[in-house]
Amino acid sequence: MYTPAPDTFLLAECAFKYRGAWALEIGIGSGAVAESLAANFKNVAGTDIDLASLAYCRGRNKNLMLVCCDAASAFGNVKFDLVVANPPYLPDDDEKDASVHGGPTGVETTIRFVKSALPLLSTRGAMLVIVSSRADQSALDAFLTEKKLKKKVIKEKKLFFERLAVVELTS
Template identity: 40%
Template sequence: MIGDKSNYYKASDDTFLLADCVRNLKGESVLEIAAGPGYVSNILKENFRLVISTDIDYYAIKEGKGKSTLLVCCDSASVITNIMCDLVVINPPYLPSQQIDDVTVDGGKDGIETTLRMLEDAVRLLKTNGVIMFVTSSLANYNGLLLHMRELGFRTNIAGRKKLDFEELFVIEAKR
């Protein structure tokens, strides 16, 4: 568990883009990995009976109280073993970095290493006909992410995108 009362990841452009892409999705159960204080989970609560939110930052999870059915402070979804979800949503740290100095934004050397680890949990907890939605950046090796998902038997498409000054954000939808 990590955390700082004032330093967890706040909702930003990537959060709002992801929220727009999942706003109208419906189902029984959804898992949001790296949920932060629960902005997206709060939106998902409208159309899902069970909303599980995970984050490595205790204070972010604490701030998300009331926005999810179940809050779990853990790395990715490592401690969740007994539920399968219709939808898994991930807003991972995705900026390329030689080392992880800031767990809220540093995604590894290619910007995808943390995302790949979170996707392993997502695939493990996804129902057969489930969907994974995740954020990535043009600064990261997002083609490597797409290739990885295809190797796992998923079809991918860009569900949303937003051009910023220094990067373009993408929400990727992955279906089996």
């Protein structure tokens, strides 16, 4: 399970400003962001491939709808007003850690999460994703351009080794 860190709190802070009927967190981890969503959304779902994370979240909040799946692959007809994700975003190094390393350039997992969520967004839906200055932003931007998605930086946080940003993606 991914332990809450500055990126988690940054995403939770930004997600708290949104409202609607349905919200989804891809890669729920500790559930900290989903709990922030529960304050302003009628229905909150979370996914993770880690059963321990889902069990931990179930113990903390019985009102979350939790699904063990990769990204958002288990959802078909539900349309979400907001999808959030704090995917592994660092480029791979010699010691790959699936909780933080998002592929060779650091954006492969982010792209997979966004692809999975796109069909689930409501007409005016948005997706919030954490990105790192250490990842290949040009590869992510090329993907977003290909999918005709608009990217807006909502908030940034400078850490001693990188700059994190919450970006909003919309059609």
